[in-house]
Amino acid sequence: MAAVDGGEVDHLAGERATAHFDVDAMKVAWAGSRHAVEVNDRMARLVASDPVFRKDTRTMLSRKELFKDTLKKAAHAWKRIVELRLTEEEANLLRLYVDQPGYVDLHWGMFVPAIKGQGTEEQQKKWVPMAYKFQIIGCYAQTELGHGSNVQGLETTATFDPNTDEFVVHSPTLTSSKWWPGGLGKASTHAVVYARLITQGKDYGIHGFIVQLRSLDDHSPLPGITLGDIGGKFGSGAYNSMDNGVLRFDHVRIPRDQMLMRLSQVTREGKYVHSDVPKQLLYGTMVYVRQTIVADASKALSRAVCIAVRYSAIRKQFGSQAGGPETQVLNYKTQQSRLFPLLASAYAYRFVGEWLKWLYTDVMQKLEAKDYSTLPEAHACTAGLKSVTTSATADAIEECRKLCGGHGYLNSSGLPELFAVYVPACTYEGDNVVLLLQVARFLMKTVSQLASGKQPVGTTAYMGNIQYLMQCKSAVNTAGDWLNPAAIKEVFEARALRMAVNCAQNISKAPSQEEGFSELSPDLLESAVAHVQLIIVTKFFEKLQQDIIGHGVKEQLQNLCNIYALFLLHKHLGDFLSTGCITPKQGALANEQLGRLYAQVRPNAVALVDAFDYTDHYLSSVLGRYDGDVYPALYAEAWKDPLNETVIPDGYQEHLRPLLKQQLKFSRL
Numbered sequence: 004m005a006a007v008d009g010g011e012v013d014h015l016a017g018e019r020a021t022a023h024f025d026v027d028a029m030k031v032a033w034a035g036s037r038h039a040v041e042v043n044d045r046m047a048r049l050v051a052s053d054p055v056f057r058k059d060t061r062t063m064l065s066r067k068e069l070f071k072d073t074l075k076k077a078a079h080a081w082k083r084i085v086e087l088r089l090t091e092e093e094a095n096l097l098r099l100y101v102d103q104p105g106y107v108d109l110h111w112g113m114f115v116p117a118i119k120g121q122g123t124e125e126q127q128k129k130w131v132p133m134a135y136k137f138q139i140i141g142c143y144a145q146t147e148l149g150h151g152s153n154v155q156g157l158e159t160t161a162t163f164d165p166n167t168d169e170f171v172v173h174s175p176t177l178t179s180s181k182w183w184p185g186g187l188g189k190a191s192t193h194a195v196v197y198a199r200l201i202t203q204g205k206d207y208g209i210h211g212f213i214v215q216l217r218s219l220d221d222h223s224p225l226p227g228i229t230l231g232d233i234g235g236k237f238g239s240g241a242y243n244s245m246d247n248g249v250l251r252f253d254h255v256r257i258p259r260d261q262m263l264m265r266l267s268q269v270t271r272e273g274k275y276v277h278s279d280v281p282k283q284l285l286y287g288t289m290v291y292v293r294q295t296i297v298a299d300a301s302k303a304l305s306r307a308v309c310i311a312v313r314y315s316a317i318r319k320q321f322g323s324q325a326g327g328p329e330t331q332v333l334n335y336k337t338q339q340s341r342l343f344p345l346l347a348s349a350y351a352y353r354f355v356g357e358w359l360k361w362l363y364t365d366v367m368q369k370l371e372a373k374d375y376s377t378l379p380e381a382h383a384c385t386a387g388l389k390s391v392t393t394s395a396t397a398d399a400i401e402e403c404r405k406l407c408g409g410h411g412y413l414n415s416s417g418l419p420e421l422f423a424v425y426v427p428a429c430t431y432e433g434d435n436v437v438l439l440l441q442v443a444r445f446l447m448k449t450v451s452q453l454a455s456g457k458q459p460v461g462t463t464a465y466m467g468n469i470q471y472l473m474q475c476k477s478a479v480n481t482a483g484d485w486l487n488p489a490a491i492k493e494v495f496e497a498r499a500l501r502m503a504v505n506c507a508q509n510i511s512k513a514p515s516q517e518e519g520f521s522e523l524s525p526d527l528l529e530s531a532v533a534h535v536q537l538i539i540v541t542k543f544f545e546k547l548q549q550d551i552i553g554h555g556v557k558e559q560l561q562n563l564c565n566i567y568a569l570f571l572l573h574k575h576l577g578d579f580l581s582t583g584c585i586t587p588k589q590g591a592l593a594n595e596q597l598g599r600l601y602a603q604v605r606p607n608a609v610a611l612v613d614a615f616d617y618t619d620h621y622l623s624s625v626l627g628r629y630d631g632d633v634y635p636a637l638y639a640e641a642w643k644d645p646l647n648e649t650v651i652p653d654g655y656q657e658h659l660r661p662l663l664k665q666q667l668k669f670s671r672l
């Protein structure tokens with residue numbers, strides 16, 4: 004089924020007719036299963052057909068109007084979820100297609116997972132059902148005005164008072180004010196608050212506490228609590244629908260059993276007891292969300308690419324000397340070399356996101372069985388993939404805007420809002436540089452263990468092949484040789500390992516490990532990126548080993564996988580050359596092969612973005628319309644702007660007329 008909710012004429016029909024593959028089968032490969040296609044399609048249409056979920060005027064609303072509109076949509080979505088008895092899967096998709104950031108994202112995305120992950124069974128029994136029925140609304144209050152990345156540096160305190168069996172939650176300084184939590188500013192009634200636990204005079208570091216913030220009767224802040232929104236954010240519409248908030252505590256008392264006690268407990272007497280589990284499990288909610296952010300990256304990127312590909316097929320410039328039709332900009336090799344790697348990246352992130360979800364589930368099962376051995380790998384993979392995919396996606400959305408020329412800068416293209424809502428993904432859930440440094444630490448540890456003969460496993464297993472990878476030379480002789488997955492994998496593995504080993508050797512020359520790490524941190528970032536890119540390439544190849552059905556689908560995915568890998572090779576040629584993994588000639592051959600692959604993608608490009616199966620409502624872009632009827636839509640959209648409500652603008656009488664009617668006073672005029 005085609006994702007049309009636009010007009011009658013299909014201006015892109017010619018493009019669709021040139022596709023060499025079965026688009027419906029590609030939809031299944033993209034979504035993961037026939038069931039996933041069906042449920043996505045059904046939820047997307049449910050949202051698109053409901054007038055409450057309209058978003059075409061969103062960028063024109065004031066902050067207050069936008070926030071109220073978000074509350075209305077969230078309440079309506081909940082009503083539909085209950086009325087239609089939607090499953091959890093359907094409800095999550097419905098919220099995704101409503102496509103307006105709001106308090107519910109944090110309620111379901113962090114508050115509930117934090118209680119499930121860090122609460123005892125008893126605590127879960129008490130709090131989760133209330134959250135599931137929306138009797139309470141929760142947020143995740145970790146970051147403070149003075150500390151975000153450095154979680155151990157948070158200043159809020161929770162001091163146990165054995166006289167009353169309570170914790171006293173307090174913000175001792177201005178910088179300890181909670182600052183940023185989404186949903187906190189205006190909507191939440193409760194928060195999971197991260198604070199330093201102090202009992203019997205000792206500071207035991209950061210722990211989570213459930214704190215009620217607002218009255219359940221009239222929504223006013225409870226005594227001792229100061230609350231508000233932190234103010235307008237980047238762009239119009241976009242993340243301004245979210246009430247990111249500020250919160251201060253003045254000696255607020257909560258019962259002892261509102262400390263999340265799965266990992267550690269405070270007894271009635273005030274004794275601190277730590278269970279036999281790694282303390283990093285406190286960070287579990289962040290690991291969970293980072294994993295979902297990788298899947299979101301492929302969504303956001305594929306949206307931008309869908310808009311840019313469809314519009315590039317419609318837009319014509321130059322070309323004919325003899326007055327004939329102009330050239331579709333999609334036919335320009337420069338447009339292809341900028342756009343097709345982004346198309347390939349969208350597929351690559353989709354598949355690595357699928358794999359990361361599997362890894363996360365697997366690690367969770369092992370944790371349940373008290374096997375904590377895969378925790379470092381889960382942390383490195385979620386941190387690294389979150390960082391690499393969000394940075395690349397943010398850059399890619401901006402590139403798609405440029406690929407759409409001037410019209411890409413209009414709000415009606417959908418791209419400015421998508422960019423504005425997406426860029427903070429490089430910062431929230433861990434600043435991307437800070438997270439890559441975590442990956443680098445993990446890599447340095449793995450390299451140092453190689454000497455002791457410890458065989459690395461999981462995504463670092465390739466490092467065990469150190470004897471070969473440190474000295475191998477690529478055997479690529481022709482451009483076509485770069486289509487061999489083994490040839491690609493070998494150079495990506497060699498590059499990642501050699502960069503990591505170089506860093507480790509240079510660190511070892513420093514006076515101390517810490518000094519060396521700090522001095523080498525720019526190189527360590529690049530080493531971490533090389534490792535993460537290897538993971539993405541490898542997981543794409545592994546996807547191709549699976550049973551992929553449908554005419555031509557596997558061939559298209561093979562092309563995209565090769566484009567993704569060879570584009571990275573071209574972009575990071577310096578790494579591959581300086582580590583001696585390839586020669587300049589082999590680098591040139593990779594580029595030659597890339598050009599050939601772009602030519603193969605060209606007739607399939609529009610169908611490859613159709614396979615994302617996005618409704619026009621979800622895309623919310625006049626340039627990305629399914630029917631390609633761009634110009635009438637752009638023209639009509641302009642007239643909807645509030646400035647066009649009157650022919651003569653407000654302000655004419657006060658400011659324009661006097662100017663135009665003034666007497667000339669300057670003698671030299």
Ligand SMILES: CC/C=C\C/C=C\C/C=C\C/C=C\C/C=C\C/C=C\C=C\C(=O)SCCNC(=O)CCNC(=O)[C@H](O)C(C)(C)COP(=O)(O)OP(=O)(O)OC[C@H]1O[C@@H](n2cnc3c(N)ncnc32)[C@H](O)[C@@H]1OP(=O)(O)O
Pocket residue numbers: 102103104108109112143145146151152153154155185240241242283284286287289290292299303378379382420421424425428430431432433434437441444
């Ligand atoms: C308009 C609409 C249009 C379009 C819409 C389109 C798209 C929408 C797109 C996106 C929206 C979708 C979703 C939005 C989702 C979220 C946004 C909303 C909310 C955001 C919330 C937040 O940001 S919550 C706050 C997050 N904060 C952080 O992430 C802080 C980062 N800092 C840390 O994690 C830690 O401090 C640190 C890891 C940097 C350091 O920790 P520290 O304890 O100091 O550690 P170290 O000494 O470095 O490490 C000690 C050992 O612990 C290991 N470690 C560290 N972390 C972990 C972990 N998480 N798990 C396991 N192990 C860990 C570390 O490796 C060390 O190990 P050693 O073996 O070396 O000792």
Ligand SMILES: Cc1cc2nc3c(=O)[nH]c(=O)nc-3n(C[C@H](O)[C@H](O)[C@H](O)COP(=O)(O)OP(=O)(O)OC[C@H]3O[C@@H](n4cnc5c(N)ncnc54)[C@H](O)[C@@H]3O)c2cc1C
Pocket residue numbers: 109143144145146149150151152153182183184185242247427430431432433434435436437440
């Ligand atoms: C839209 C949005 C929503 C958010 N939602 C929430 C929420 O719901 N709940 C919540 O608790 N928080 C939330 N946050 C906060 C967010 O998690 C933090 O902003 C984020 O973790 C980054 O921390 P920071 O602001 O302290 O950045 P900083 O750490 O101050 O970063 C500033 C600069 O310093 C660099 N830097 C920092 N440390 C190092 C280092 N060790 N080495 C090298 N460079 C370094 C960074 O790379 C960056 O360039 C949100 C933030 C945003 C933008």
